[in-house]
Amino acid sequence: MNNIFADEIIIGVGTIIEPTAIIRGLNGNAKKIVIGDYCYIGSNVQIICDEFSIGDYSKIQHDCNIHGYKPCKIGHNLWMGQFSIIDSIGGCTIGNNCGIGAHSQLWSHIKYGDTLEGCRFLSEGKLNIGNDVWFVGHCIVSPITAKDKSMALVGSVITKDMEENTIYSGTPAKAISDKIGPQFNSISLEEKYEKMQSYLNQSGLEDSSIKIVKSKTEIQNDEYSYFVIEDRAYTKKNNIDEHKFMKFLLPEKAKFIPY
Structure with missing residues (x-):
């Protein structure tokens, strides 16, 4: 590809990178760029990091910007809406x-004012976002820690750490789960299993190489792609049926990551 500039480039199967996207380092080649399987990087996206990695089935929509001096590491199944920013x-x-909704900004520094003149605001800090975190859209995020399953509603300005499975709203954002409940309800293993079986039936792949099991101990045949409810993971085979099923599940039915 003539729009990726790096000393080491790893790109998975089925990944689409639009020709107007640019991926490079801060001053020339990046050190290492890793992009997983079946990702999408849209038009006019700029990724300007010396070290950048993103997992399978992730989508970065058009006109997004990811930049920074330090490494930016993103897991599987990311959704980044158009015109959003990640600062590293x-x-x-x-x-x-x-999920990072459209027009959101995730920042890890504050820098501009003239320090010689006495400006007090010059700092940077690591931005730590856990699993299943959702910034709904038009969110502005300071260098905070967002724990697993936390959520910020549209237009939130987040200046403090976000607690697990807690919903935030406002400027500055405050926890409102005591009023509207958490992002995630507790669902039994049996309920999840039945729902996943119904998804498999709806997908038209019930007689394919896909198997739904509750526990990893039920894996018996290495030829199948096993989706394990208990671990929320699957035995990745990268076959056609698996890809079709993952596309059917994402983004709102179910999210699984490879073992």
């Missing part, structure tokens, strides 16, 4: 199954 000047780690 202070370092950024984003877990699996995260």
Whole structure:
């Protein structure tokens, strides 16, 4: 590809990178760029990091910008809406199954004012985003830690750490789960299994190489792609049926990551 500039480039199967996207380092070639399987990087996306990695089935929509001095590491199944920004000047780690709604900005530094003149605001700090975190859209995020399953509603300005499975809203954002409940309800293993079986039936792949099991101990045949409810993971085979099923599940039915 003539729009990726790096000393080491690893790109998975089925990944689409639009020709107007640019991926490079801060001053020339990046050190290492890793993009997983079946990802999509849209038109006019700019990824300007010396070290950048993103997992399988992730989507970065058009006109997004990811930049920074320090490594930016993103897990599987990311959804990044158009015109969003991820800043990794202070370092950024984003877990699996995260959503960044359109026009959101995730920052890891504050830098501009003239320090010689006495400006007090010059700092950077690592941005740590856990698994299943969702910034609904038009969110502005400071260098905070967002714990697993936390959520910020549209237009939120997040200046403090976000607690697990807690919903935030406002400027500055405050927890409102005591009023509207958490992002995730508790669902039994049996309920999840039945729902996944119904998804498999709906997908038209019930007689394929896909198997739904509750526990990893039920894996018996290495030829199948096993989706294990208990671990929320699958035995990745990269075959056609598996790809079709993952596309059917994402983004809102179910999110699984490879073992």
